[in-house]
Amino acid sequence: MQTEVSSAPVHTTVKSRVFYGSAEQTLTFKLGTTVEECDQLAVSAFQIVTNPHTFGLFREDGVTELLPITAQIARVEGHQPPPAGMVGIREDEKLILRASTVRGGD
Amino acid sequence: MLIPDRTFRLAIETMCECGQGRNECVVFLVESGDTGVLDVVHPVHRAASGGYEVDKGWLARFAVRQTAEPLAIRAQMHTHPGEAFHSGIDDEWPMVGTADFISIVVPRFGQGIIEPDDIYACRLTNEGDWEPLEPTSLFGT
Numbered sequence: 101m102q103t104e105v106s107s108a109p110v111h112t113t114v115k116s117r118v119f120y121g122s123a124e125q126t127l128t129f130k131l132g133t134t135v136e137e138c139d140q141l142a143v144s145a146f147q148i149v150t151n152p153h154t155f156g157l158f159r160e161d162g163v164t165e166l167l168p169i170t171a172q173i174a175r176v177e178g179h180q181p182p183p184a185g186m187v188g189i190r191e192d193e194k195l196i197l198r199a200s201t202v203r204g205g206d
Numbered sequence: 207m208l209i210p211d212r213t214f215r216l217a218i219e220t221m222c223e224c225g226q227g228r229n230e231c232v233v234f235l236v237e238s239g240d241t242g243v244l245d246v247v248h249p250v251h252r253a254a255s256g257g258y259e260v261d262k263g264w265l266a267r268f269a270v271r272q273t274a275e276p277l278a279i280r281a282q283m284h285t286h287p288g289e290a291f292h293s294g295i296d297d298e299w300p301m302v303g304t305a306d307f308i309s310i311v312v313p314r315f316g317q318g319i320i321e322p323d324d325i326y327a328c329r330l331t332n333e334g335d336w337e338p339l340e341p342t343s344l345f346g347t
Contacts, residue, residue, distance in 0.1 A: 150300065161270065204258055204284050
């Protein structure tokens with residue numbers, strides 16, 4: 101008996117175009133890592149030197165943050181939803197690294 | 207980075223008018239990658255006499271704009287009610303987290319005559335510390 105073998109590629113990473121200000125880098129995230137680890141990779145790539153916890157990855161609208169930070173990331177296609185409890189990222193998806201809060205005072 | 211005197215004055219006028227002697231205010235000095243011109247950008251923010259917070263919607267819109275236009279935020283300036291200094295909150299929640307970012311604090315809500323010597327200025331170092339700067343070293347024509 102012959103066994104049907106899927107020809108669909110098995111992905112272990114997802115590539116994203118990440119912007120910090122007007123600077124852009126292509127970052128590769130390992131599937132199964134947490135959003136927090138993706139945030140840390142981006143913070144490191146853009147050489148952010150202070151309070152990394154105040155910066156986060158947001159989707160192209162600049163509003164929607166990748167949350168929760170403890171969730172694992174999954175690679176999704178098109179408008180396909182991610183598996184339950186995971187955060188989906190599309191291949192070549194544009195993401196924005198920015199400060200989530202900016203405040204000051206005496 | 208040298209801040210032109212007219213840019214410094216415009217930033218102070220903007221913060222003074224916004225704060226009305228009662229509330230703190232914040233502006234960003236934004237350099238256009240196309241022209242090299244340093245503009246004063248006044249974000250939507252909420253403020254009180256003891257602090258400010260930039261509107262999250264404005265943060266999102268400006269971040270999206272930066273992905274399409276070469277705009278670099280070189281410095282942030284904000285006012286304090288009294289003395290100019292960098293507080294713990296100022297240290298922890300800046301707009302930009304990369305080395306060489308400049309933060310400037312203006313005393314007395316920016317009211318009255320403010321000279322470069324009256325302000326407090328610091329620079330984010332590679333180690334993530336805020337290094338005090340001689341204010342007058344930031345200004346040029």
